[in-house]
Amino acid sequence: MxxxxxxxxxxxxxxxxxxxxxxxxxxxxxxxxxxxxxxxxxxxxxxxxxxxxxxxxxxxxxxxxxxxxxxxxxxxxxxxxxxxAGQDPRPVRDALLLRLRAAAVVGGHGLEDELRRHLALHRRQLEEYLAIEERDFAGDGRGDGRGDGGEERDAGEERGGDADARRLRHLVLRGGIGLESFWIAWLTEALEGLPDALRTA
Amino acid sequence: MxxxxxxxxxxxxxxxxxxxxxxxxxxxxxxxxxxxxxxxxxxxxxxxxxxxxxxxxxxxxxxxxxxxxxxxxxxxxxxxxxxxAGQDPRPVRDALLLRLRAAAVVGGHGLEDELRRHLALHRRQLEEYLAIEERDFAGDGRGDGRGDGGEERDAGEERGGDADARRLRHLVLRGGIGLESFWIAWLTEALEGLPDALRTA
DNA sequence: GGATCTTTTGCAACTAGTTGCATAAAGGTC
DNA sequence: GACCTTTATGCAACTAGTTGCAAAAGATCC
Incomplete structure (x- = not known):
């Protein structure tokens, strides 16, 4: 729901x-x-x-x-x-991890390129998030800022959300930033340690 | 598929x-x-x-x-x-972030407990992963180990997977570990900065 | 004033995942 | 031999998300 x-x-x-x-x-x-x-x-x-x-x-x-x-x-x-209300996190479903696991069994060239491509996608997303943070939460500390405005500034229509609301929206954004940062770090590590057998060139 | x-x-x-x-x-x-x-x-x-x-x-x-x-x-x-093959990462769908975003608009007590509960779940999952790492990849460096065995040791039925396969399986496991670690860090940050209006007691 | 482009709403069919329950065989137990 | 539990396979109905397409109204263009 x-x-x-x-x-x-x-x-x-x-x-x-x-x-x-x-x-x-x-x-x-x-x-x-x-x-x-x-x-x-x-x-x-x-x-x-x-x-x-x-x-x-x-x-x-x-x-x-x-x-x-x-x-x-x-x-x-x-x-x-x-x-x-109480609601359990939905289980992780990640196809890339699955594909790496499959590659451990059957191999597969082209994986290196694919990892690089994902890395680029995550970097782009991270940049997008950071730009929003810069625009809407500039100067605020990590996840507990205060001030005015929100993620989307349509045309001054935001109801001026109070400090708490703002802090929560920033927290959510920090979640996205952390998630992308994790993937970037992991993909970088993966590319460094990727077996030669799976490299593309 | x-x-x-x-x-x-x-x-x-x-x-x-x-x-x-x-x-x-x-x-x-x-x-x-x-x-x-x-x-x-x-x-x-x-x-x-x-x-x-x-x-x-x-x-x-x-x-x-x-x-x-x-x-x-x-x-x-x-x-x-x-x-x-090329396959885009499926978009993030996280209900907890959504609920925080909703709380920014309508408030909601009980969120603090809920965040603590999620924190406990992620800590448990992380421990499970770390136990597997300890058992199957003890002594290996970050994501590029070598040796014998695999995540599941049924009864010596593993086909002895070579060093590359082992390294990949370790990499996948490091993915899980990193993901859980991220959530733990984010939830901890969230609990520290949670507005009083959303606290439970 | 007709062609066609954009905006907005919507249906239908499909794919994927969840939930609840049914059925069958094998083995134990009293 | 009647009953219960475990192991194993499976159907049906439901919920959620995706994809492709259609149709109405208004704007634009020539």
Missing amino acids: SLAHAILTALLEKPSSGLELTRRFDKSIGYFWPATHQQIYRELKKLEEAGHVHVLPARRPERGQKKEYEVLPAGRAELTAWAS | SLAHAILTALLEKPSSGLELTRRFDKSIGYFWPATHQQIYRELKKLEEAGHVHVLPARRPERGQKKEYEVLPAGRAELTAWAS
Whole structure:
């Protein structure tokens, strides 16, 4: 049910239409819970049926016409409960580790290039995160800053989130930064110690 | 298609029945690609249809009777190709980060306990990994060791995997160790900087 | 004023993973 | 020999995520 709650969070930050949500996902919540527009439309429909959101009036809800959604009190209550309820981390599923394990059994050239490619992808993602940190949390200490604004600055629409909210958003971002940093370190180590038999050239 | 390849890898290490695979998954490959017995049975059937594995003879393939599977040359070829082919990392999907982000908007008590619980889970997992490293790779340097044995020591059935294979398995394990270490560090940081408004007591 | 491009919403089919339960054989036990 | 537990295989229904495509409305262009 995580996607529904991701949507509720995004809608509380700012009421939006399906497509706007999709775009906002791409540059904030989507970093750790990506979703396509189809998923979002389907989920919005379910949320509406459940009475957690509703369409703002003054909009003819016809095909091709924008429908702006807003969170209802029931939706907010649901989100609050979900946020602090117990929920186990979902098990790790990483195909690259699996492929390395397979290579230990059957070998496989081209792995070196593949590791380099992943390294580049993770470096790019890290840079993106660091740029956001620089832009929105410049000068704050590690994960406990304060001030104004948020990850996305649409047009001064942020509700000025208080210091706690800001600190939490920074913490989440630090999570992404730490994760990418880990992969970069691990891939670097992997490339150094990669057996010659798996090297590309 | 990752599960199919995980199964091929496990079967190459040692031909097994569905239930044996399930158990072996629980203590090695399943650390980064878990699967239930139902998933494994379904996948074995597909792999058999595709001609990638076959059932060893001298076994009546009846319900309740063990069926021992073995990888065919086509399966090995498929696995080799898959291991070094290009494949993007799947996007991160982490509910805890999402919940923190939600808490930034709606608050939520009980989060502190939840973070502590996750911290304990990750510490336990890290210990498990470190115990495996100690047992199977004691004395090896970071990710480039050599020697005998593998992650699972069933009964001396390991085919003595050469130094390269061993190094790769160690590298994969170091991946797990690094990942757990990252979460432990991040959760510790999170607990230190957690706003009072979200604390439990 | 018709062509076509963009924005927005949406369906349908598919793939992957989860959950709950059913069935069969083998071996122990009383 | 009736009953219980363990080992082993499996079906069916469900939930979640992906992919490909279609359709309505408005804007733009010539």
